Structures are given as structure tokens and as C-alpha cells.
Amino acid sequence: MKKYIPSIFVSIFFLIIYRLGSFSKIPFGDSAGKIIDIENNEFNLETYSITHFLYQNFTVLIYKIFPFIDAIEIGRWINIISALLVLFILFKTIYKTTENNWIAFITTIVFGFSFTFWKNTENVEVYTFSLIWIVSYCYFAISYLKTKEINSLLFAGIILGISFFSHIxxxxxLPSYFFLCFFNSQKKEKTFLTLIPILFLGLLYIYPIINQESIKNVLSSSSQSWISNTFKKTSSDYLKDGVKAIGYLIYNFWFFNLFILFIPFKQFFKNTILIFLTLIGIPVFCFSTVYAVSDNYVFFLNFNLSYCILLAIGLQYFISSKPNLKYIISFIIFATPFNYYFAKEIALKTKKGQEFHQEKAYKDGLNYYLLPWMNNNKGIVEVTIQNKKTEEDIEWMKESARKIIKNRANKLSKDELNNL
Structure with a gap:
């Protein structure tokens, strides 16, 4: 029973943290659209990059089973429960990697407090749900690298394939999975194992082919120019993207980033687990850095996950020679929420910070951008009802908000709608 105490503590601790910090009003971004999808109460067979087949149909299924629960609450709790599952599996994954209970515990706390993961947990979005499949893939992949049991690799391939239906x-x-297949499995099994996620990817094309729609929608979008715009940037733009990506890294993991430096460089070419995690991280990091969307920070989540496991390995190297620093490290990690608060307060002391805070006042300014918790937030529905001016085009968000208003106008007063 004693060995389960850390993972149980993590689950209860973050259940409290995430519920207390969850949104008070429907946030900006895709949240209103996701809630409308739930309220429509219809399964969607489209397997496109922007429909998120698995997430959308799972939320609708839960709504059909529990129709007496508000769609907003279903969206909220699926996110929170998904986050707790991610942290539980991450704990198991890190423990399997390092075989150290304290390292697994403290690194899981680090990830739970990381800005991007925390922020998305307090929202209604697909990314936390999607991360369940990615962390499960990592768990079985590392299990395979540790034990060479073929069933673990089989499960890794199936889970990776399923993840495509959650988020493309x-x-x-795939490069990390091919590494597992080609460098770590028997020859007679390579072809079969390699084809598993490819088969799942092929299944995504059945719907557009049958319905004579653009197959481009599976990996991208025929109505959006995100991918093409990514390749139209100038050298200066790419440089700014790189600086911003490093900033995200610092803001997510703070001083914990330093532990990556304690992994001997040669080990990245010798240790199969390090190679595997690097092969996850590099493609995701590069893509997310240059991807031409305004909220590209969320696309780093898969990288953040693999990177956090790397940091756990770095911590293992560090703590083996300085075990007396465990308590200091633990204290600093549990104080992470104060980092966000003080970062916002410092930014508000600067002229640019004050200007930005005013420009984005309709979103609650720096509170929205620098704090991961979202309780007492400003919402898209109130901005839509009050027709507040915004310095960015959020008409697509307002369109979803108007549908929510229409669906609830006969049941709620204007004040109640403002508080949605």
C-alpha cells in the first residue's frame, strides 16, 4: 500500500488544485465550440484534423449517458479527470524509467504545475484528453525498451494509432515508434508492427473518400491556411518563433530545466530510452515552434511530456551525488504557483506590460496570459452579449457563443447568461 501513496497524493492534490482553478465563465478559444458540440448531442463521424473524432464523440457519449448534467460541466470534468489520468500514468512511466519513487513523484508535480498543461486543464479543450494516449504510448514504449516484451510494443503501436483519432x-x-520497431524488434515482426499505426492513419481517410470530400482535411484543413502560412514566414519570423519557444520552455519548467544539463551528452546516442524520448521531442518541438497559429503554445504539450521525462532522468543523475538537496528541490517545486503570480506582478510594473494589460482587458489582460488558473475569468459569452471591442478578430468564437446564448435564452436571464 505504501508504494501507492505518492500517486494517490498526486491525484487528490491536483484534483483540488484543478477544480479550484477551473474557469468560472466559458473561456476564449475553442471552449464555446466544444460545449456546443456536446449540447448538439449528436455523434460526428468526420475524422478531420479540426473535428477531433475521439474527443468529440466521447463527450457526446457522456452527455447521452448523463443528460441531466450541464454540457459545460461535462466539458470541465472530462478535462480535469483526463489531467488526473495523465499525471497518474506519467508517474508510473517515470517510475518505470528511473525506478525512484521520489523522482517520479516530484517530476509529476512539476508537470502538473507546468503552465501549458495546467492552463489547458482549466479550459474546455481536446489537448488534455489527447495527452492520455500520448503518455500511455510512452509508458508502453518504455516498458518495451526495459523488458523487450513484444506485447508492450504492440500496445504502444495500437495506442499511438488511436491517438490520431484524438489529435492528428x-x-x-511516428519516428519514435519506427525507432522502436526497426532497432529493437525481431526481423519477422518489424513489418507487422510498423504497419499498426499506419493502418490507423489510413482509417482516417475512409470518411472523406466515401463522402467525396477533401482528404486534405485529415492532416490539415481545406478551409484554413495554417500550414501554408507556416512556410511563408521570413527568417526574422522564424528567429522570433525560436525565442518564443525557449520562453515557453522556461515558463513551463522554470529552474527544473537545468537538470537536462546533468545527463551525459554521450548517453543521448547510447541509451535507447533517451534516444526514444528525443525522437518524440524534436519533431514536435520544431513543428510547434513555427506553426502559424496564434495559440501555438498548446502544440508543445507532447514535447513537454517527453521533455519532462528527460528532466526526470537528469534529476536522477543530479540527486545521486547530492541526495541532501531533495527537500530544497521539493520545496521549490511546490512553490511554483507563486512564480506565475510574481511574473504577472512584475510584468504589470513595466510600461509594455501595462499597455498589453489594457489592450487585452476584454480577456482580463495579463491574468489570462500569465496565470494558469482561470477562476473568476472573463468569458466569451459576456464579451459577445456586451459587444465589447476587441483588438483581434474573434468572430469565430463569438459565433459559437451566440449559439450557446440562443440555446439557453429561454431558460436564463441576461445576467445569468453573462455569467456563463
Missing amino acids: QGVLL
């Missing part, structure tokens, strides 16, 4: 970004993990 999972295809960026």
Missing part, C-alpha cells in the same frame, strides 16, 4: 499531431511521434 500524434503523427509526429
Whole structure:
């Protein structure tokens, strides 16, 4: 029973943290659209990059089973429960990697407090749900590298394939899976194992082919120019993207980033687990850095996951020679929420920070951009009802908000709608 205490503590601790910090009003971004999908109460067979087949149909299934629960609450709790599952499996994955309970515990806390993961957990979005499949893939892949049991590799391939139905970004993990197949399995099994996620990828094309729609929608979007715009950037743009990506890394993991430096460089070419995690991280990091969308920070989540496991390995190297620093490291990690608060307060002291805070006042300014928790937030529905001016085009968000208003107008007063 004693060995389960850390993972149980993590689950209860973050259940409290995430519920207390969850949104008070429907946030900006895709949240309103996701809630409308739930309220429509219809399964969607489209397997496109923007429909997120698995997530959308799972939320609708839960709504059909529990129709008495508000769609907003279903969206909220699926996110929170997904996050707890991610952290539980991540703990198991890190423990399997390092065989050290304290390292697994403290690194899981680090990831739970990381800005991008925490922020998305407090929202209604697909990314936390999608991460269940990615962390499960990592668990079985590392299990295979540790034990060479073929069933673990089989499960890794199936889970990676399933992840494509949750979010198509999972295809960026294919190089890491091919590494497992070609360098670590018997020859007679390579072809079969390699084809498993490819088969799942092929299944995504059945719907558009049958319905004579653009197959481009599977990996991209025929109505959006995100991919093409990515390749139209100038050298200066790419440089700024790189600096911003490093900034995301610092803001997610703070001083914990330093532990990557304690992994001997040669080990990245010798240790199969390090090679595997690097092959996950590099494609995701490069793609997310240059991807031409305004909220590209969310696309780093798969990278953040593999990177966090690398940091755990770095911590293992560090703590083996300085075990007396465990308590200091633990204290600093549990103080992470204060980092976000003080970062916002410092930014508000600067002229640019104050200007930005005013420009984005309709989103609650720096509170929205620098704090991961979203309780007492400003919402898209109130901005739509009050027709507040915004300095960016959020008409697509307002369109979803208007549908929510229409669906609830006969049941709620204007004040109640404002508080949605």
C-alpha cells in the first residue's frame, strides 16, 4: 500500500488544485465550440484534423449517458479527470524509467504545475484528453525498451494509432515508434508492427473518400491556411518563433530545466530510452515552434511530456551525488504557483506590460496570459452579449457563443447568461 501513496497524493492534490482553478465563465478559444458540440448531442463521424473524432464523440457519449448534467460541466470534468489520468500514468512511466519513487513523484508535480498543461486543464479543450494516449504510448514504449516484451510494443503501436483519432499531431511521434520497431524488434515482426499505426492513419481517410470530400482535411484543413502560412514566414519570423519557444520552455519548467544539463551528452546516442524520448521531442518541438497559429503554445504539450521525462532522468543523475538537496528541490517545486503570480506582478510594473494589460482587458489582460488558473475569468459569452471591442478578430468564437446564448435564452436571464 505504501508504494501507492505518492500517486494517490498526486491525484487528490491536483484534483483540488484543478477544480479550484477551473474557469468560472466559458473561456476564449475553442471552449464555446466544444460545449456546443456536446449540447448538439449528436455523434460526428468526420475524422478531420479540426473535428477531433475521439474527443468529440466521447463527450457526446457522456452527455447521452448523463443528460441531466450541464454540457459545460461535462466539458470541465472530462478535462480535469483526463489531467488526473495523465499525471497518474506519467508517474508510473517515470517510475518505470528511473525506478525512484521520489523522482517520479516530484517530476509529476512539476508537470502538473507546468503552465501549458495546467492552463489547458482549466479550459474546455481536446489537448488534455489527447495527452492520455500520448503518455500511455510512452509508458508502453518504455516498458518495451526495459523488458523487450513484444506485447508492450504492440500496445504502444495500437495506442499511438488511436491517438490520431484524438489529435492528428500524434503523427509526429511516428519516428519514435519506427525507432522502436526497426532497432529493437525481431526481423519477422518489424513489418507487422510498423504497419499498426499506419493502418490507423489510413482509417482516417475512409470518411472523406466515401463522402467525396477533401482528404486534405485529415492532416490539415481545406478551409484554413495554417500550414501554408507556416512556410511563408521570413527568417526574422522564424528567429522570433525560436525565442518564443525557449520562453515557453522556461515558463513551463522554470529552474527544473537545468537538470537536462546533468545527463551525459554521450548517453543521448547510447541509451535507447533517451534516444526514444528525443525522437518524440524534436519533431514536435520544431513543428510547434513555427506553426502559424496564434495559440501555438498548446502544440508543445507532447514535447513537454517527453521533455519532462528527460528532466526526470537528469534529476536522477543530479540527486545521486547530492541526495541532501531533495527537500530544497521539493520545496521549490511546490512553490511554483507563486512564480506565475510574481511574473504577472512584475510584468504589470513595466510600461509594455501595462499597455498589453489594457489592450487585452476584454480577456482580463495579463491574468489570462500569465496565470494558469482561470477562476473568476472573463468569458466569451459576456464579451459577445456586451459587444465589447476587441483588438483581434474573434468572430469565430463569438459565433459559437451566440449559439450557446440562443440555446439557453429561454431558460436564463441576461445576467445569468453573462455569467456563463
